[in-house]
Amino acid sequence: MGTRSRGFPQLARTAVTAAVTAAVTAAGALAAAPAQAQVRAGPVSRPQPAGPPTPAVPDPMPPGRYRVASATYDFGDSAVAIPGFPIKVELRGVVHYPVRPRGHRFPLVLFLHGRHATCGSGEEISLDWPCRKRLRPIPSYRGYDYLARHLAYLARHLASHGYVVVSISANAINARDNEVQDFGMAARARLIQRHLERWHRWGTVGGTPFGRRFVGAIDFSRVGAMGHSRGGEGVVAYAAGHAGRALPYALRAVLPLAPTDFARHAVTRVPLGVVLPYCDGDVSDLQGVHFYDDSRYALRGDPAAKHTVTVFGANHNFFNTVWSPASGQPGAFDDAGWRNPGGVCDPGRPTRLGEAGQRAVAIAYVTSFFRYYLGRERRFGPLWTGAALPPRSVPGRVLVTYHAPDTPRTRKDVNRLASPRDLSVDALGGPVKLRGLTGPRICQNRAGGAACLSLTRRVPSQSEPHADSAVFGTPGTPLFKAQWRGRGAQLVNGLPRGQRDLRRYQAVQFRAAIDFSDLRNPLGVAQDLRIVLVDGRGRSAGAAVAPYTRALAFPPMARLKRDLAPHFLLNQVRVPLRAFRGVDLADVRAVKLVFDRMPSGSLGISDLLLTS
Numbered sequence: 001m002g003t004r005s006r007g008f009p010q011l012a013r014t015a016v017t018a019a020v021t022a023a024v025t026a027a028g029a030l031a032a033a034p035a036q037a038q039v040r041a042g043p044v045s046r047p048q049p050a051g052p053p054t055p056a057v058p059d060p061m062p063p064g065r066y067r068v069a070s071a072t073y074d075f076g077d078s079a080v081a082i083p084g085f086p087i088k089v090e091l092r093g094v095v096h097y098p099v100r101p102r103g104h105r106f107p108l109v110l111f112l113h114g115r116h117a118t119c120g121s122g123e124e125i126s127l128d129w130p131c132r133k134r135l136r137p138i139p140s141y142r143g144y145d146y147l148a149r150h151l152a153y154l155a156r157h158l159a160s161h162g163y164v165v166v167s168i169s170a171n172a173i174n175a176r177d178n179e180v181q182d183f184g185m186a187a188r189a190r191l192i193q194r195h196l197e198r199w200h201r202w203g204t205v206g207g208t209p210f211g212r213r214f215v216g217a218i219d220f221s222r223v224g225a226m227g228h229s230r231g232g233e234g235v236v237a238y239a240a241g242h243a244g245r246a247l248p249y250a251l252r253a254v255l256p257l258a259p260t261d262f263a264r265h266a267v268t269r270v271p272l273g274v275v276l277p278y279c280d281g282d283v284s285d286l287q288g289v290h291f292y293d294d295s296r297y298a299l300r301g302d303p304a305a306k307h308t309v310t311v312f313g314a315n316h317n318f319f320n321t322v323w324s325p326a327s328g329q330p331g332a333f334d335d336a337g338w339r340n341p342g343g344v345c346d347p348g349r350p351t352r353l354g355e356a357g358q359r360a361v362a363i364a365y366v367t368s369f370f371r372y373y374l375g376r377e378r379r380f381g382p383l384w385t386g387a388a389l390p391p392r393s394v395p396g397r398v399l400v401t402y403h404a405p406d407t408p409r410t411r412k413d414v415n416r417l418a419s420p421r422d423l424s425v426d427a428l429g430g431p432v433k434l435r436g437l438t439g440p441r442i443c444q445n446r447a448g449g450a451a452c453l454s455l456t457r458r459v460p461s462q463s464e465p466h467a468d469s470a471v472f473g474t475p476g477t478p479l480f481k482a483q484w485r486g487r488g489a490q491l492v493n494g495l496p497r498g499q500r501d502l503r504r505y506q507a508v509q510f511r512a513a514i515d516f517s518d519l520r521n522p523l524g525v526a527q528d529l530r531i532v533l534v535d536g537r538g539r540s541a542g543a544a545v546a547p548y549t550r551a552l553a554f555p556p557m558a559r560l561k562r563d564l565a566p567h568f569l570l571n572q573v574r575v576p577l578r579a580f581r582g583v584d585l586a587d588v589r590a591v592k593l594v595f596d597r598m599p600s601g602s603l604g605i606s607d608l609l610l611t612s
Helices: 153-159 171-179 184-205 232-242 289-295 356-375 376-385
Strands: 068-074 094-100 106-112 120-122 123-125 164-167 216-226 251-257 272-276 306-311 400-402 411-415 432-437 441-443 479-485 489-494 507-514 530-535 540-544 571-576 586-597 600-611
Touching: 068 153, 094 153, 106 153, 106 184, 106 232, 153 356, 171 184, 171 232, 184 216, 184 232, 216 232, 216 356, 232 251, 232 272, 251 356, 272 289, 272 356, 289 306, 289 400, 306 356, 356 376, 376 400, 376 479, 400 432, 400 571, 479 489, 586 600
Parallel strands: 106 164, 106 216, 216 251, 251 272, 272 306
Antiparallel strands: 068 094, 094 164, 120 123, 306 400, 411 600, 432 489, 441 479, 479 600, 489 586, 507 571, 507 600, 530 540, 530 586
């Protein structure tokens, strides 16, 4: 899978690396950029909204009001010993920070890059550490600083909004992580801890190399972490290992970007946002969705929300400028484009995002996530619940899925649709009735379990991101497979006494995926169904879901034997309760899914709930 299958670099010389121009040194590639430079997304078009108006959200693309400065620190290639790891690792990073008015304290956000070649020169790359004499370190940690032409990217853009943003180097871990059982995730978590310890010292008493520059400048009660690829699993490992521990800094938000998920950690008590690039040619099974799947119900009363962001047309490497062809760095390439020419993710397809377009999406969602959860900019809420479409400045097609905190005020689970029992009794204790469905079942896609894709149509991909872990053998995510021929099939969930007042909630929602391998879904045609509410007086109100979502669009599919996509990937269907007119929301007796909009179909469905 590219030069780094699930983070595994392929060091043999290929046509991709042969096309890379001569190496650009770390110093030469990273000249200072204007503080207020802004990314321009390029020519990629954005789909028009379909359906009713949605709440307005601020445009996350303009830079903030602060001037931005940057500095680096470097304690050498072998500065820190990590227990259980075979070599010492570097302690190196770059910080972008606001030039602050006196007395201001800013949140701290740490970035951790993923697994990539560690050393290179021209067409030659390696996974050595330290680098051999003729090779230079590849500065993957600088891949979130700037765009081409010195336009601000993630770190500098976020800093302009009032954040101290630190990106750290992990080349030593990348060089040897396959020699340890967990692929270096514990080492990455410890590396994060070592950097945070240094930053706490620099922010409280000062020290080399910054003196007192950051003393009093950082609010350590608001710390966030973003990790890319294996770095994404690294920040999750840190969050999982440090949740609830008494530390002088508080982790308040975690965002894995195109992550691996080998060990299947759950993230609780901390808001989680998982970004899934649909054309990921490295982590091509989109296994990072399991962070969301496994965290949803891991802790009863969990006060933290979970999100996924599916970015259609995005690949793995373009999120990091150093890994992208325009950088001229050794080993940079388009991980999606080289695998299947003519496929869904071919660079020539109009639905593919280029480097500039993909990074525009990253700026919008990565920075707004931290601005929402660390900066308390509540106007971004509808963007992250999926109640609002992204602003028009954000290119491409993006789907957001939201799992609200487990509190009576924010979420009422109607039916998780995760076990055979859920087909007779729902999460509230009410009766479940299945009418007119063909072979309704719970599928889980694991050894001994039922597969979720029907495979009655020949397809170029059998990708099921919710399936079992290929590395550790952990089970897949169970979900309900709804299949029908003829209109009028129903899934009826009864609401028992004491659970019928829905007035405190804003929407009814579920996750769904169209089975592109099933002939019951017409090729290229979107699916649709209705949600129907029935009150105590027998009145009902229904709403078709298609005007509110693109989650049930038939995914693009090429006429190839094998391709990266499509994926059987659950995304959110959310309908506001204001759409259900004429029923008493204080006395709802049943929530139905009615499959009467299309004559036949096959869908995966989970997580039917009410949310605010």
